[in-house]
Amino acid sequence: MIIEKLLFRRRLDRQMTAMTLARVIVLIICGLPFICISLYQLNVNNNVNNYMELAIVSLLLSITASLMHTNFVINFYVFLMVLSRFRRQAKNVLIKKP
Template sequence: MQRYYSFACYPIIASLLSMTITLAFSLPAYHNVRRITRLQLLVIRRRLALQMTAMTLARVLVLIVCGLPFICSLLWKLNINTPEDNYLGLTIFSLISSILDSVFYANFAINFYVFLMVSSRFCRQVKNIILKKCWALVKTRRHETPSYIHRNQIFFEPIQPSGSVYELT
């Protein structure tokens, strides 16, 4: 099992295959944008295509930067035998492994921030949503009367007089 993980799973399936697939789809997108910039298209469409390509390439770069150290630490953990009585070495490797695990898993959560830094249109849209839509929602919620005030009120309901005197007795 150790040989499978050290020679097949981590180096080929987890790193080489995933990064090859990512590059295989991002490079045609890059070439497509290069082709779009040479065509006679609207300037706005060219800018949007360039920003999409920049977002894609930034995403690939973040995947490589965050993924490779994690794969290397897993391979090192599998193939390097440290003695059990070397507590300092085990502790240092455990700390480095925890940091690299956190960086690898942050890879999936960092997309929003990468896109904010790379694309000006994405940044404008986020500002628009936060400032206009959410702020309008907060303002409307502030001016409404709270629901707990309406919940416990007692209202007087007048008794409707009926046509017969004998109904009340």
């Protein structure tokens, strides 16, 4: 009985570790471009008459900001791919048997 509880607890810990690792990887992938473009924008001279460069930087900043915001939406799909328990619960919720 105690060994079964320990094994179950270890399996849950493993799933929690996989979920956290996947979440960190997605955060880095979605956040790093935004950080790079923001740092580049801080270093660009805003007084320059090169409007094309400023427009391109603004466009890239908007695109990477959108990517950063999709980071919060992606959680469901990351958890669905990584966690078997989450998949079972999602299946039970989405497919209700009468």
